[in-house]
Amino acid sequence: MSNSTLTSSSSRAGSPRVGIVSLGCPKALVDSERILTRLRAEGYEISATYDGADAVIVNTCGFLDSAKAESLEAIGEALAENGKVIVTGCMGADEKSIREVHPGVLSVTGPHQYEAVVEAVHAVVPPQANPFVDLVPPEGIKLTPRHYSYLKISEGCNHSCSFCIIPSLRGRLVSRPVNKVLAEAERLVNAGVKELLVVSQDTGAYGVDLGYESYDWRGRPVKTRMTEMAEALGDLGVWVRMHYVYPYPHVDELIPLMAQGKILPYLDIPFQHASTPVLRAMKRPASQDKVLERIKRWRDICPDLTIRSTFIVGFPGETEEDFETLLDFLDEAQLDRVGCFKYEAVDGAPANALANPVDEDDKEERYHRLMELQRQISEERMAAKVGKVMDVLIDDVDDEGAVGRSPADAPEIDGNVYLNGETELKVGDIVRVEIDHADEYDLWASKVTE
Numbered sequence: 001m002s003n004s005t006l007t008s009s010s011s012r013a014g015s016p017r018v019g020i021v022s023l024g025c026p027k028a029l030v031d032s033e034r035i036l037t038r039l040r041a042e043g044y045e046i047s048a049t050y051d052g053a054d055a056v057i058v059n060t061c062g063f064l065d066s067a068k069a070e071s072l073e074a075i076g077e078a079l080a081e082n083g084k085v086i087v088t089g090c091m092g093a094d095e096k097s098i099r100e101v102h103p104g105v106l107s108v109t110g111p112h113q114y115e116a117v118v119e120a121v122h123a124v125v126p127p128q129a130n131p132f133v134d135l136v137p138p139e140g141i142k143l144t145p146r147h148y149s150y151l152k153i154s155e156g157c158n159h160s161c162s163f164c165i166i167p168s169l170r171g172r173l174v175s176r177p178v179n180k181v182l183a184e185a186e187r188l189v190n191a192g193v194k195e196l197l198v199v200s201q202d203t204g205a206y207g208v209d210l211g212y213e214s215y216d217w218r219g220r221p222v223k224t225r226m227t228e229m230a231e232a233l234g235d236l237g238v239w240v241r242m243h244y245v246y247p248y249p250h251v252d253e254l255i256p257l258m259a260q261g262k263i264l265p266y267l268d269i270p271f272q273h274a275s276t277p278v279l280r281a282m283k284r285p286a287s288q289d290k291v292l293e294r295i296k297r298w299r300d301i302c303p304d305l306t307i308r309s310t311f312i313v314g315f316p317g318e319t320e321e322d323f324e325t326l327l328d329f330l331d332e333a334q335l336d337r338v339g340c341f342k343y344e345a346v347d348g349a350p351a352n353a354l355a356n357p358v359d360e361d362d363k364e365e366r367y368h369r370l371m372e373l374q375r376q377i378s379e380e381r382m383a384a385k386v387g388k389v390m391d392v393l394i395d396d397v398d399d400e401g402a403v404g405r406s407p408a409d410a411p412e413i414d415g416n417v418y419l420n421g422e423t424e425l426k427v428g429d430i431v432r433v434e435i436d437h438a439d440e441y442d443l444w445a446s447k448v449t450e
Helices: 026-041 065-081 095-101 114-124 165-170 180-192 226-235 250-259 277-282 287-303 320-333 360-383
Strands: 019-020 055-060 085-089 149-152 195-199 216-217 220-225 241-244 266-268 304-311 335-340 388-400 401-405 415-421 431-437 443-447
Touching: 019 026, 019 335, 026 085, 026 114, 026 149, 026 195, 055 065, 055 114, 065 085, 065 095, 085 114, 149 180, 149 401, 180 195, 180 216, 180 220, 180 226, 195 226, 195 388, 220 226, 226 241, 226 250, 241 266, 250 266, 250 287, 287 320, 304 320, 304 360, 320 360, 360 431, 415 431
Parallel strands: 019 055, 055 085, 149 195, 195 241, 266 304, 304 335, 415 443
Antiparallel strands: 216 220, 388 401, 388 431, 401 415, 431 443
16 A cells, blocks of 8 residues: 555554555655654554555655645545545645645645654544553664665755755755764664665755764764764665765765775765756756766776766756757766656746746657667666676565665666576575676676685
8 A cells, every 4th residue: 555565563452553655755755664663652553454544644745746646646545445544745735735635634744744643643543552562673663675774864955956845845954963863773783774775855965054063973973974974884884875965075075985895886966967057047066077077086986886866858948959968978977877857847946937948849859868878878887797796685585586786776766686596595685696697777697606
């Protein structure tokens, strides 16, 4: 019943049961985990089906119109299948638009309003807590597999990108003190997590709202700042993957940590475009040449670096010349992983008022041209990995073999590494493999015999 995998805990007679549908990004998934952890601590069981739940929480996404439509559809399905629906998340910030379509929902709250969601559940089905059996693991309730976990370090964003309404949905930047982040990470690692995926709306800005204040961690001061946090996470002995890193100058400080093996050589930076006029209209950094210089410098320091980015085509005012500039940038930058979005007007975004909107057919054509170029780039970069030896984290094992991910692959958005015939491996194993074959996005490998 959810976009995320739910695990039902063992139930007892009379226990109130709650289901959840979690939509949107990994940051929203962490919100869902926090809500479920609180409810589980109060004695609620987690239902994986509509008919087994006393109430259903729908954690919505409200960034794009397509995401809003998906959220409204999910709310409607939950109402039809269960009837008792509590709505939260990004779209919940616009309660009127939800109640216009679904007036029967019991409660509507915005993002990270955990207490309000729990209170709404209490109103529908009061808790029946039993302190002798209501045990919650120290790492909390997780919606991801046991061997990896998202680690959210902050809420909100201080930027004013013209295409984005995240600050109005989730507020300005609020960073978690670094000692709390590291303590949560340590609990997760002690519970068996092998990979920590650091997420926020703006990972590079982490701690700026706290003045990069230092906190005690394991007997030494650590700044609430991206580099120092990443280095401390690297001491936990697991994979650490950095997501949503705005291209601030101090991002350069992460690259030596990657070269030293402290954190994964993986950088997720949303460049969004390469044309200076378009970037200025987006209110984004506008220096393509400097970006290319930085990428070259990063790869000189850390040759195994994988760079993932996202781009928007068809932004208002984007000309064919602007788009060609973007293609030229991709051809020179040779990014490893690229996601592309066709510009979509978002209610409340300043970009809606910009002149010269791009025709939908042009957006579609540019999208396909960009993705075809990136397919060719990816095919070449993946082929260069054949014959290399690397570690792989196993995500799934069946009677045909195992499926894992290399350091270059984030779950659900990047590629896989297939190990045919390796049926004895276990989920969460990290194994040494040699790459035998590649296509545009995936690899096939053989386990290296020690």
